[in-house]
Amino acid sequence: MYAYSDFDRDFLAERNAQFRAQVERRIDGSLTEDEFKPLRLMNGLYLQLHAYMLRVAIPYGTLNAGQMRQLAMIADRWDKGYGHFTTRQNIQYNWPELRDVPDMLDALGEVGMHAIQTSGNTIRNVTADHFAGAAAEEVADPRPIAELIRQWSTDHPEFQFLGRKFKIAVTGSDQDRAVTAAHDIGLRLVERDGQLGATVLVGGGLGRTPMIGKTLNEFVGLDDLFPYLEAIVAVYNLLGRRDNKYKARIKITVHENGIEEIRRRVDAEFPARKAAFNGADMALLEEIEADFAAPAFEEGQGAFPTHYQHDPVFRSFVDTNTSAHRHPDYAILTVSTKAHGATPGDATSDQMRVLADIAAQYAHDELRISHEQNVILPHLPKRHLPAVHAALAEAGLATANVGLISDIIACPGMDYCALATARSIPVAQEIAQRFEALKLEHEVGPLKIKISGCINACGHHHVGHIGILGLDRAGVENYQITLGGDGGPDAVIGERAGPGLAYDEVTDAIERLVRAYLDIRQDASETFLETYRRLGSAPFKAALYPEEKANAA
Amino acid sequence: MARAFTPKVLTANALLEGDVVYLDAQGHWTRDHLKATLIEDEATADIRLLEAQAQGHEIVGAYLADAKAGPDGPEPIHFREAFRTRGPSNYAHGKQAAGPDEELQL
Numbered sequence: 001m002y003a004y005s006d007f008d009r010d011f012l013a014e015r016n017a018q019f020r021a022q023v024e025r026r027i028d029g030s031l032t033e034d035e036f037k038p039l040r041l042m043n044g045l046y047l048q049l050h051a052y053m054l055r056v057a058i059p060y061g062t063l064n065a066g067q068m069r070q071l072a073m074i075a076d077r078w079d080k081g082y083g084h085f086t087t088r089q090n091i092q093y094n095w096p097e098l099r100d101v102p103d104m105l106d107a108l109g110e111v112g113m114h115a116i117q118t119s120g121n122t123i124r125n126v127t128a129d130h131f132a133g134a135a136a137e138e139v140a141d142p143r144p145i146a147e148l149i150r151q152w153s154t155d156h157p158e159f160q161f162l163g164r165k166f167k168i169a170v171t172g173s174d175q176d177r178a179v180t181a182a183h184d185i186g187l188r189l190v191e192r193d194g195q196l197g198a199t200v201l202v203g204g205g206l207g208r209t210p211m212i213g214k215t216l217n218e219f220v221g222l223d224d225l226f227p228y229l230e231a232i233v234a235v236y237n238l239l240g241r242r243d244n245k246y247k248a249r250i251k252i253t254v255h256e257n258g259i260e261e262i263r264r265r266v267d268a269e270f271p272a273r274k275a276a277f278n279g280a281d282m283a284l285l286e287e288i289e290a291d292f293a294a295p296a297f298e299e300g301q302g303a304f305p306t307h308y309q310h311d312p313v314f315r316s317f318v319d320t321n322t323s324a325h326r327h328p329d330y331a332i333l334t335v336s337t338k339a340h341g342a343t344p345g346d347a348t349s350d351q352m353r354v355l356a357d358i359a360a361q362y363a364h365d366e367l368r369i370s371h372e373q374n375v376i377l378p379h380l381p382k383r384h385l386p387a388v389h390a391a392l393a394e395a396g397l398a399t400a401n402v403g404l405i406s407d408i409i410a411c412p413g414m415d416y417c418a419l420a421t422a423r424s425i426p427v428a429q430e431i432a433q434r435f436e437a438l439k440l441e442h443e444v445g446p447l448k449i450k451i452s453g454c455i456n457a458c459g460h461h462h463v464g465h466i467g468i469l470g471l472d473r474a475g476v477e478n479y480q481i482t483l484g485g486d487g488g489p490d491a492v493i494g495e496r497a498g499p500g501l502a503y504d505e506v507t508d509a510i511e512r513l514v515r516a517y518l519d520i521r522q523d524a525s526e527t528f529l530e531t532y533r534r535l536g537s538a539p540f541k542a543a544l545y546p547e548e549k550a551n552a553a
Numbered sequence: 554m555a556r557a558f559t560p561k562v563l564t565a566n567a568l569l570e571g572d573v574v575y576l577d578a579q580g581h582w583t584r585d586h587l588k589a590t591l592i593e594d595e596a597t598a599d600i601r602l603l604e605a606q607a608q609g610h611e612i613v614g615a616y617l618a619d620a621k622a623g624p625d626g627p628e629p630i631h632f633r634e635a636f637r638t639r640g641p642s643n644y645a646h647g648k649q650a651a652g653p654d655e656e657l658q659l
Contacts, residue, residue, distance in 0.1 A: 027569070029610045047613055049633075050640055050647045051571035080646055095646065098569050343643045414633060415641035423636075425643045475631050 001064055001366065002147045002291045004112040011155070012109045015116065019043045020102035027099065042122070042160075044115025045101055048418045054093045054101060055118040056108060060128035060146035060170070061089040061376075063367040065360035070111040072352035078104050083352070085337065085345040085373045087409055087458055088167070089127045090118055094416055116154055121162045123153035123233065129171040129178045130370035133294060134332050134378035136324040140189045140196055142170040142178075144289040145225070148281065152226060159233055163240040164248035166233065167205075170198075174489055179371060181213040181491035182206050182463060184250045185232060190219065197221040202232060202262065203254030206457035210493045211251040214259045216266065226281040227273035228266070234273070235265045295364040295379055297327040302383025313400075314389055316442070320400040322385075331385060333363075333377040334370070335392060336399045336407060340436035341429050344410040345373030354395040358388055371460075372409055374402065404441040405449060405514065406432035409460055413453025413470060414477075420453035422470025422477040422503075427451055430507045435514075444514055447528045448487070463487035465529045466513065467494045468506065477503045481513075483540055484532045495537055497544050509544055516543030561598050562589040562620040562627050563605055564637070565612035573637045573648070574612060575627075576601060582612060584648065586638045587626030592617070 004012075019039070026036040040046075044055040056071075063071075071091055075083050078100045079093040086092055096104060108114055118125050126149045133141040149168055153159065159166070171178040172189040180186025186201035197219045204213025220228045239262075240253045247256075254262055308315050322331040335355065338344050347355070355375055359367045362384040368376035380388060392398040401407050408431060411417065413424030428451055435441045450464030454471070461467030467482035478500040485494025501509050514528075520539055521531045532540060563576040567584075574582040575589030583589065592598045598617050605615035618634045620627040629635045640647020 033609050033613050047566055047571055049637060050573060051566075080644075094641075098571070346643075414636055415643055423642060425641075429643065472633075477632060 001062060002112075002143075002288060008112065009109070012114055015043075015114075015155075016102060016105045016109055019105060023098060023102055038120065041119040042116065043101075043105065044118035045096075045098075046119060046418070048094070048416050049414070049420075050416070051095045052098060052101070053416065054096050054104060054115060055086070056091050056093070056113060056115045057118050057125035058089045058091060058113070058369050059126055059150045060132065060143045061130045061369045061371075062128075062132075062143060063369065064365050065356040065367070067111045067113060068352050068356035068359070068367055070107060070113070072349035072356070074104055074107050075349040075352070077107075082346055082348045084343070084412065085347065085369050085375070087345075087371050087373060087411065087460055088125060089130075089369050089371060090125055091369070092412070094412075119165075121164050121166075123149075123156065123159055123162075123166045123168060126150050126153065127167070127169045127178055127183075127371060129173055129176075130368040130372075130376050131177060131323060131332050131378060132172060132368075133292060134325055134330075135173050135175070136326050137175060138173045138326070139191055140172045141292055141294075142172040142187070142189055144285055144292050145187065145189070145198075145222075146170045147288050147292075148226065148285050149229070151284070152230075152281070159237065162233070162237055163242045164245065164250075166236070166250065168229075176489040176491075177370070179460070179463065179487045179491065180204070181489075182210075182460070182487065183213065184236075185229065186213050187225075192219050195221055198225055200228065200232075203251040203259070204491075205249055205251040206460060206462045207249070208246060208455045208457075209249075209251065210457070210462040211255065212491050212493065213251075214254060216259065216263055222285070223279075223282060224270075224274065227270060227277045230273045230277075231266045231269035232262075234269055235262065239265065294326075295366075297330060297379075298381055299329055300381075300383055301329050302381075304382040304385055307386040311386075314386060317389055317398060317400040318385060320404065320442075321402045325379070329382055331380050331382050333380045333385070333388065334402045335375045335377065335397050336401050337374055337397075338401060338407050338428075338432060339396055339399045340401075340406055340432045342432075343425050344408050344428050347375065351395050351397055354391060354397065358391055362388055372407065374407070401441060403446050403448070405435050405444055405447045406441055407448070408432060409448075409450040409464070411452050411454075411458035413451075413459075417453060419456060420470070421455070421472040422453050422479065424451045424453040424459055424468075424470055427468060427470070427479065427503070427506055431510050434507050434511060438511075440514070443524070444518065445524070445527055447514070449510070450485075460487060461485070462493045463491060464494060465532070466510065468510075471500060473500060479503065479506050481509065481544060483513075483537055484529065486529060497537065497541050498548075499545075512543045512546070513540055516540060558593070558595045558598075559619045559630075560621060560627075561592045561617040562586065563592065563598070563601050563615060564589070564618050564634075565605060565615035568609070568611055568613055571613075576605065580604075585626075586620075586629065587623075589620070589627050591620055591622055591627040 201213030410428035414420035452459035482494030
């Protein structure tokens with residue numbers, strides 16, 4: 001893992017001291033809220049519905065045990081003993097008090113973490129494949145590039161006042177677990193003629209105008225990647241609209257100017273940027289890559305095969321929550337934060353400490369946070385799986401539901417968020433509990449439900465196989481269903497199914513949808529999404545709106 | 554004829570804790586919506602809002618929210634304002650933890 005240099009530490013200490021003074025000046029009345037707000041947002045501090053909220057970056061989703069323990073300590077000392085993992089590999093504290101935030105930032109700095117650029121019109125926390133460095137099929141670990149993006153973008157003087165926020169995601173796998181096509185810039189690492197480079201997507205994004213990113217360049221060699229990135233953001237910075245907040249994202253710039261024009265301008269900008277970098281980026285990258293070297297993998301599976309054969313609960317857990325690791329004696333374990341009825345993405349401080357202890361004791365001191373709001377042990381020797389399963393079960397973290405219907409992404413919604421138009425969390429809780437009561441989810445198989453509490457789509461509802469969008473319709477919560485979305489390598493925006501549903505109609509409607517799928521799938525191997533693609537939306541709409549079908553008959 | 558004025562409460566978040574607060578009849582900020590003053594006319598509402606905007610040392614983001622008279626004091630009309638009187642629905646955190654307004658249901 002990347003370890004902070006003296007430069008990083010000094011920069012953070014200075015930045016935190018500045019913010020401490022800004023908070024003091026706000027409290028003593030020297031700064032108005034209008035003056036203070038942009039300063040607090042630059043440091044990840046929001047004012048939400050019931051309280052302040054501090055959003056802390058977990059760059060490319062990677063943590064070590066010490067960092068996770070510090071997150072737990074912060075939750076206990078300055079919050080209510082829990083944290084919320086978000087869909088952009090951040091952790092949010094929902095209840096900090098203004099006076100305490102500088103201390104929280106200092107505590108983060110002690111373990112090489114910060115909240116810089118988790119808000120505001122800047123390049124946001126860079127995200128990456130949560131299986132990076134561990135996945136069997138990976139071309140290259142995307143994290144060294146992501147770390148260099150973090151360093152390049154943090155406090156980048158040219159990009160502190162962009163027209164709007166700017167999100168970059170990196171994947172090193174053709175599975176694209178980082179939803180790169182829904183980012184302002186998506187990088188997909190590829191090899192060409194033995195050389196590493198990236199396919200560069202631009203102009204993807206969800207929100208009120210969902211768009212799938214377009215390919216700006218099929219292959220940019222690693223040597224050119226950083227000047228190329230800088231050229232893109234520079235072109236956007238000048239060309240992007242600033243007259244209308246809703247038309248300010250790069251997806252609109254690309255849409256209005258055309259991908260060819262963007263490409264022409266980026267190519268024109270590139271040579272000067274390349275000259276200015278002068279290879280310094282590659283020298284840095286080389287140092288960073290050493291920090292991300294794979295751990296020394298240990299051979300052997302111990303008693304794992306025996307346990308797997310004889311313990312059905314353990315077998316179900318392994319089958320559902322592990323993925324293929326690059327080393328045959330290892331597994332990638334996804335720990336679900338979505339026990340049925342729990343708040344998606346929330347972990348108590350005790351659970352964080354259990355995860356940290358497991359990572360330190362068994363799994364090469366590494367943890368990941370996924371955009372799907374789960375926690376991952378990326379390098380877990382199979383021989384330790386039985387002990388880890390037991391420890392997780394004791395902490396309420398052994399739910400075997402990864403990728404299933406109760407593994408729901410949900411934004412905080414109107415339970416916390418000042419922008420939300422409806423609640424998300426209780427909708428997720430009720431759906432998960434319903435399918436647990438029906439004992440149906442393993443029969444249903446892979447199905448991604450994603451819920452957003454407003455049009456900004458933090459819950460990625462557009463790319464859910466079933467998407468749920470909560471709106472305010474004449475002072476009442478109302479939920480729109482979208483179908484057939486996909487956040488994978490061939491990303492698809494879901495199709496709106498029809499009129500919205502009342503809050504208390506959503507769970508029944510989802511059950512009808514799922515039962516319809518079970519009735520019409522070819523066999524158990526055909527997933528919900530495959531059935532939808534084969535048959536189209538008609539049978540699903542009929543299940544969602546049975547009264548219309550009855551009326552038409 | 555002018556459109557009928559919907560009564561309002563003046564609400565904001567406390568600067569230090571971020572907690573939801575309401576203006577009471579004495580011109581102080583209270584954390585209990587039942588103790589808020591229900592403002593019945595537009596001119597008063599506008600003046601109270603202007604006054605509140607000058608109190609940035611205590612509160613943040615003051616605005617007028619529709620409300621109605623209830624048996625114990627003003628009650629919210631919109632569900633967002635109802636949530637603000639209570640706290641989140643997934644944990645008993647926020648105002649509902651202290652619990653003076655648990656009887657308030659959507």
